[in-house]
Amino acid sequence: MAVKISGEALRLRIFIGEDARWHHKPLYHAIVLKAREMGMAGATVMRALEGFGPTSRIHTVNLLDLSSDMPILVEIVDSKEYVEKFLPVLDTMVDAGLITIDPVKVVKYTHNQTNDPHIDRDNSQ
Template identity: 45%
Template sequence: MQIPMDAVLLRIHASERDRFEHQPFHEAVVMKAREAGLKGATVLRGVIGYGHDSRIHTAKILDLSIDLPLVIEIIDDEANITAFLPTLDGMMEFGLVTLEKVRVIRYGAPKDAA
């Protein structure tokens, strides 16, 4: 699979408790991105953060939080990311979504690698 050298990083800030159609939101987004043929997606789990409500979400052992912050990152060329945005919009009630132009310097192993 090839990824263009100039790409766009779609970053979605969410929470572990967020849901879409009875499944975790982050899982639904990754599955939709894969169905759309986007080049790659990763979900990152935060240890502490807050959002629009200013409530701190933390992974401290005493809190045993099940509502930690998540960041979903998806990368592809600008046209494919732009085409995916309406799908994402239909999945989100609220949240923060950012787009960032990135330069890819390496993706995967060389074809002659054993």
Template identity: 45%
Template sequence: MTPHLHRHRADAPEPGPGSEAVPGPGVRAELHGRALRLTVHLADGEQYHHRPVYSEIVHRAHRAGLAGASVFRGMEGFGRTARAIHTTRLLDLADNLPLLVVIIDTPERIQAFLPELREVSPHSLVTVEEVGLVPPADPAAPSPSPRRNR
């Protein structure tokens, strides 16, 4: 049996008697095996219709029913158009810090999301990598006993 990673089990409807839960629009199904990691490289000052681009991407990914999205803020960095290295250490250069939006889902769902991503952020650097998913520990499995140092 292939172990599964879950997507927001609380979002999935409970199956009725004699029926199986089938993921539909907005329902996050099990994610297992191989997946794609979509990474969008941004600067924190980028806007889309007066809203941060990273926030718009995360909200659209959620509405599309993708497995999950996270935003990571960099401490220091520069991009292809930067004249200086932006850093949190100097107040003058603390704007436009690097951001990464990371989304993991099936290849089909990631590919389907790309046009929507390009609408929000047409010029950002986007990478897509295949990833293997590590299943969670079986809750029924006994935990290993602690070793004692002798």
């Protein structure tokens, strides 16, 4: 059975620094791998052009003030059940950052290959 999400869901947003690590891997990559392992619907990683966090230090791609630790956003949309199962895992992985949850309405979520083992929630639970 393929993942099907429609109607009410949650959007999980994880704001971290590009230099953050988890077991010698970039943290954003480790989060994506863990979300996939836990059978979540999908994850997207976005690198920001500029931002600041609790230290108020500006991180930017401006050549005059180049920062290697750019802001990273990992975004996941899934059912309340799956997001709530993932939160304790994130708590152990994210030492510094911001995690938010927003209610969203899924209008369409499709996949054209129903045999993909990575979207079969029956095999990943």
